[in-house]
Amino acid sequence: MSYQEFVEELIQNPDRVTELQTYDRYELCFTAQEKKEERKFAPFRETTRKRLEKALSEYPPFDASILSVVKQTVNDLKQYLDTHTSTEQDKVDLEAYQNAIIENDTVYLRPISAKTLADRLETTIFLSKQPQFISDSISQAYFDTAILYLSAFTMNKKLVQELQFNHPPVELLSQFQIVELETEDLKKKRWAAQESILAAKDLARYVVETSIECKKCHRKTVTMVEKQSRSADEATTLYYTCSACGYKWSIN
Numbered sequence: 001m002s003y004q005e006f007v008e009e010l011i012q013n014p015d016r017v018t019e020l021q022t023y024d025r026y027e028l029c030f031t032a033q034e035k036k037e038e039r040k041f042a043p044f045r046e047t048t049r050k051r052l053e054k055a056l057s058e059y060p061p062f063d064a065s066i067l068s069v070v071k072q073t074v075n076d077l078k079q080y081l082d083t084h085t086s087t088e089q090d091k092v093d094l095e096a097y098q099n100a101i102i103e104n105d106t107v108y109l110r111p112i113s114a115k116t117l118a119d120r121l122e123t124t125i126f127l128s129k130q131p132q133f134i135s136d137s138i139s140q141a142y143f144d145t146a147i148l149y150l151s152a153f154t155m156n157k158k159l160v161q162e163l164q165f166n167h168p169p170v171e172l173l174s175q176f177q178i179v180e181l182e183t184e185d186l187k188k189k190r191w192a193a194q195e196s197i198l199a200a201k202d203l204a205r206y207v208v209e210t211s212i213e214c215k216k217c218h219r220k221t222v223t224m225v226e227k228q229s230r231s232a233d234e235a236t237t238l239y240y241t242c243s244a245c246g247y248k249w250s251i252n
Contacts, residue, residue: 041126041138044138044142045122045126048122048125048146049118049119049122050118051146051150052117052118052121052122052146052149052150052153053114053115053117053118054114055149055150055153055154055160056114056117056118056153056160056163056164057114058153058154058157058160072167073165073166073167076167111164111165112163112164112165112166117163117164117170120170120171121149121170121171121173122146124170124171124173124174125142125145125146125149125174126142128145128174129141129142129145145174148178148181149173149181152181152182155182155183155186156181156182156183158183158184159181209221210222210223210224212224212240214242214244214245214247215247215249216242216245216247217242217244217245217247219242219244219245221242221243221244222240222241222242222243223240223241223243224238224239224240225238225239225241226238226239227239235252237250237251237252238250238251238252
């Protein structure tokens with residue numbers, strides 16, 4: 001059964017929705033050979049799915065911040081329903097908004113289960129990394145990607161909540177940069193660290209190598225300025241400044 005046949009069957013027999021939705025829509029498109037090859041990786045894939053499901057199950061109670069995500073998802077769905085035909089609507093309801101319940105003009109959203117999210121995400125990882133598989137071995141890229149998401153879900157619970165309301169769809173995570181998976185607090189720390197590194201690199205341009213050693217950092221990066229501080233008949237004062245650490249001192 002192809003995915004198109006799956007959709008048509010569901011439209012014609014809505015009473016079979018529970019039975020049909022137990023299928024993985026991606027696997028319905030596999031050929032017999034692809035299914036045979038897939039069975040070789042079944043143990044690894046099942047382990048990955050269970051770990052992803054566990055990580056996606058651990059999230060804090062929903063708070064006011066998630067309301068904006070729900071509102072945006074509902075608005076996206078309403079806009080789609082207003083601009084597409086009924087056949088296209090049936091398809092999008094299945095693919096992108098499986099957690100939506102539409103009654104008359106009212107749209108309700110229920111969180112997507114952790115198991116469903118884990119299955120969808122693992123399938124996306126598997127299909128995207130499959131070309132890199134060698135012989136009977138799953139590629140390292142498959143495991144690296146799964147570990148990346150497991151780490152992100154452990155640290156970023158807000159992302160997990162957003163995924164539960166399909167905003168963004170879990171399949172789009174593969175297009176995210178690593179920084180997009182981080183928490184806001186971690187992003188701020190990363191930004192501060194980058195600013196510090198850039199400042200240090202910028203400072204290095206002004207460090208002057210000399211023959212005078214700094215009393216504090218002991219680098220030979222000290223510049224000297226001789227000034228007449230008092231009357232002309234008195235000795236001048238030597239002012240030293242380290243261009244590396246900023247330490248200053250003077251000698252009469």
